[in-house]
Structure formats: C-alpha cells, structure tokens
Amino acid sequence: MIDVQVLRASPEVVERSQQRRGAPVSLVSQALEADLLRRTALTEFERLRAEQNAFGKRVAAATKDDKPALLQQVKGLAAEVKAAGERAAVADATFDQVFRTIPNLVLDGVPAGGEDDFVLMREVGERPTFDFPARDHLELGELLGAIDMNRGAKVSGARFYFLTGVGALLEFALQQLGLARAQAAGFVPVITPALVKPEIMAGTGFLGEHADEVYRLEADDLYLTGTSEVALAGYHCDEILDISAGPLKYVGWSTCFRREAGSHGKDTRGIIRVHQFGKLEMFVYSDPAEAQAEHAGLLAMQEAMLTDLGLAYRVIDTAAGDLGTSAARKYDVEAWVPTQHAYRELTSTSNCTTFQARRLNTRFRGEDGRTSPVATLNGTLATTRWIVALLETHQRADGSVTVPEVLRPHLGGRDVLEPTA
Incomplete structure (x- = not known):
C-alpha cells in the first residue's frame, strides 16, 4: 500500500498518479474521508477508555457506602467503551478496504496513458x-x-x-x-x-x-x-x-x-x-x-x-x-x-x-x-x-x-x- 502520510499531507500527488494510470481519482477523497472517520472513532474510543481507567481508580479508593453507586456507573461506562471500540474497528476496516484499492504511486517520468x-x-x-x-x-x-x-x-x-x-x-x-x-x-x-x-x-x-x-x-x-x-x-x-x-x-x-x-x-x-x-x-x-x-x-x-x-x-x-x-x-x-x-x-x-x-x-x-x-x-x-x-x-x-x-x-x-x- 502507499504511505498514508503522503495521502494525508499531499493528496494531490496521489490524485496525479491516479490520473496518469487512468484510475478513479475519487478514491483519494474517499480514502481521506474514511481516514478522518477512523481517527475520530479511535480518538473517542481512547478518550472513553482513559475515562474508564480513571474511574476505576476512584472506585478502588471509594468508601464502602459509595462503591455500589460507582460500580453502577462503571458498568454503563464499560458499555460505552465497548460500543466505541466496535465503531473504531468498523471505521478502521472501512478505511483499510478503501485505502488498499489505491495502486502504487507511479514514479516521475513514467508515461501517462494505457x-x-x-x-x-x-x-x-x-x-x-x-x-x-x-x-x-x-x-x-x-x-x-x-x-x-x-x-x-x-x-x-x-x-x-x-x-x-x-x-x-x-x-x-x-x-x-x-x-x-x-x-x-x-x-x-x-x-x-x-x-x-x-x-x-x-x-x-x-x-x-x-x-x-x-x-x-x-x-x-x-x-x-x-x-x-x-x-x-x-x-x-x-x-x-x-x-x-x-x-x-x-x-x-x-x-x-x-x-x-x-x-x-x-x-x-x-x-x-x-x-x-x-x-x-x-x-x-x-x-x-x-x-x-x-x-x-x-x-x-x-x-x-x-x-x-x-x-x-x-x-x-x-x-x-x-x-x-x-x-x-x-x-x-x-x-x-x-x-x-x-x-x-x-x-x-x-x-x-x-x-x-x-x-x-x-x-x-x-x-x-x-x-x-x-x-x-x-x-x-x-x-x-x-x-x-x-x-x-x-x-x-x-x-x-x-x-x-x-x-x-x-x-x-x-x-x-x-x-x-
């Protein structure tokens, strides 16, 4: 696959390669959109997981009377983390599917056409x-x-x-x-x-x-x-x-x-x-x-x-x-x-x-x-x-x-x- 950093920083390079190949240029924007959704989903998952870890420490330090309520919140947070992880996995798979359809970038000097x-x-x-x-x-x-x-x-x-x-x-x-x-x-x-x-x-x-x-x-x-x-x-x-x-x-x-x-x-x-x-x-x-x-x-x-x-x-x-x-x-x-x-x-x-x-x-x-x-x-x-x-x-x-x-x-x-x- 191509370097994802090139896709993010220089999408015009990838588009130019697609044009010279006669391949769909729209794949570039599709891949960028899928990459953004993937990173957004992963960021949300990591935020919730960090919150879950921090909450776990609060539960461990809580008094006997406070723990039941906190444990109930832990269950709800765990469900959110699980759902966010599933969304991140789907977003990652979607990106990978689109990204892998982009062929290698042709080198400078390669003639365009068929x-x-x-x-x-x-x-x-x-x-x-x-x-x-x-x-x-x-x-x-x-x-x-x-x-x-x-x-x-x-x-x-x-x-x-x-x-x-x-x-x-x-x-x-x-x-x-x-x-x-x-x-x-x-x-x-x-x-x-x-x-x-x-x-x-x-x-x-x-x-x-x-x-x-x-x-x-x-x-x-x-x-x-x-x-x-x-x-x-x-x-x-x-x-x-x-x-x-x-x-x-x-x-x-x-x-x-x-x-x-x-x-x-x-x-x-x-x-x-x-x-x-x-x-x-x-x-x-x-x-x-x-x-x-x-x-x-x-x-x-x-x-x-x-x-x-x-x-x-x-x-x-x-x-x-x-x-x-x-x-x-x-x-x-x-x-x-x-x-x-x-x-x-x-x-x-x-x-x-x-x-x-x-x-x-x-x-x-x-x-x-x-x-x-x-x-x-x-x-x-x-x-x-x-x-x-x-x-x-x-x-x-x-x-x-x-x-x-x-x-x-x-x-x-x-x-x-x-x-x-």
Whole structure:
C-alpha cells in the first residue's frame, strides 16, 4: 500500500498518479474521508477508555457506602467503551478496504496513458530475414519433436502442452543459463512454493484488478502463483532485514499458473499464452534510495541474456495505465517474433518501491536505528515463452534450429537441433 502520510499531507500527488494510470481519482477523497472517520472513532474510543481507567481508580479508593453507586456507573461506562471500540474497528476496516484499492504511486517520468502509450527506449539487434518460407514456433516445435499441443489438450485442456525431447532440454538450458548468471551477480537460488496463503497473494497486489487470472484452491484456501515473485515477496514478511551490506537478492524458480481470463481468441496457437509455464525470477529487497539503480541493474541482466541468445529486441517504458497494482515503474523487453512481424514481450522488470513491503510488513533498520519499509523489485530472467523467439529466430530452411553459443554448454554441446524422423 502507499504511505498514508503522503495521502494525508499531499493528496494531490496521489490524485496525479491516479490520473496518469487512468484510475478513479475519487478514491483519494474517499480514502481521506474514511481516514478522518477512523481517527475520530479511535480518538473517542481512547478518550472513553482513559475515562474508564480513571474511574476505576476512584472506585478502588471509594468508601464502602459509595462503591455500589460507582460500580453502577462503571458498568454503563464499560458499555460505552465497548460500543466505541466496535465503531473504531468498523471505521478502521472501512478505511483499510478503501485505502488498499489505491495502486502504487507511479514514479516521475513514467508515461501517462494505457497499453499503447509506452515510450520506446531502444531497439537492439537485427531482425532476422530468411530466403525461405519461415515456420512459426509451433511448426518448428512439432518438426523437432519439442512441442506437443494436441496431447496437452487431450490431457489437460486448451492452452496446455507437453515439452518433449529437445523442447524440455531447451527449457532446462534456458533456466540453467539464467541461474548461472544470477548466481555470478550475487543472487541466492531459491525453489519457491507454487501455493501461497491469501494474505501473501493480497500483499503482493495480485488480488486486485487481476484477481480473475489467479487460480484458487477453495478447499484449502490457497492460491497458485503466476510468478515466484509472490512467494519471494512473502519470504521475509513480518521481518526486519539487515541490508547494511547491500540489497538482499534472490533468484527463484517455480512452475507458474495463470487462468488467462479475458484472453479468449488471443495467441491460441502454440505456447505464447498458456496456463502453465516455467519461470526464473529475480527478486531484490533494497533500501528505497537505491531502488532505481537496482531496477536498472535487473534490466541490464535481462538485456544481456537476450543479446547473447541472438535475439532482436526492444525495451519499452510501460505507460502508467498498463502497470500492475504494485509497480511504480515497469520496463518490458520484447523480442522480435519473425512470423508475427511483431515484438512480443519476453520479460519485464518492476520497481514496486515500498508498496508490497508495507502490506507484508517487511522493514529494514536505517543508520538512525529506526525501521522503515524496504523497496522490492522483480524481473524475469527466463521463461518458457522465450522458446518461441529462439526457435523462430534461429531456424533454418530444413526445419533445424541453430543453438546459440551460450546455450550449448547447457545442451551437452549440441549446436543444432535437428528435425525428428
């Protein structure tokens, strides 16, 4: 959640952020009104409780003859205190409900607008051209014995698949390459749970506008995560972290699940938009003053991966209206997909400032000894979708695919993926 002090002292800052997101500005005034009612109710409750405590001392010092009347007054005062406490609790819950609907404050420089209002930061690499009819990733995957959508649908339904043979090996190779690079950069490897409690899912901001994309196991009151960011954000909840030696950095792998609600008819061919996939995610806990520098570092690692894999890509500064609830700024890295004649998102990195940490009560102790919320950042370093761009970019006329040099050590030295018989 945002800092309540900012809401109180500078509501115009929150309103401006809402406007840039295209989100309801009226939430700001609603939250301020609810905050005032909450504080008024709490003040009244504390006044009555102080009066009750003072009256209790009078009863203790009263004579035997005076006590019956005083005890009768105590009962009436106790009833008032109880009622005031209930009013304060309701007012607090009402405020919390409104306040939590306000998304993170977008950072200065983030473009306003919606999905199409991003700012292009750079394009890198040459888009591949072919002197033969290019095949899409699914046709290539089937030729290589790497992707089986038909059996995925037979076993699990639409938007499920099997990665087989070199397809499975390619997925593992990508994850291993990313993991090795993350470790070299000081990230601690983690295999995270795929199921989390509601308070963890809510704490990361995934139960807001995108709640319909999350799978829920009602019988167990648990959620399937769509990214290991969720579990990694919850890893240090209710803790005070020592980041005096620098940010805490983790790289988490997990199987991820997304319902892809509202995407019917979009990217139904192949493995671009599916319900289950593997993902390697970087996650950083840092001093808020260092968050923007850490964000740039995550983006640099992502770009280095795509460059070394020989993929043409572009980096965009995502517009405010296309940010998730928790993100204050997000960069998307999109690779060129030849058969679609378009850039498609392969990875993104978000600076969530202190928004998630406030919800999850994750703090650090500053030089003055006081505790305050940390900043959290995340960025994907490899995921199943990368196979799409790899196969299409490095395809050859006979349906074989050249393996990028950086992946060869993770594929047993193999330099070409050959079609199966």
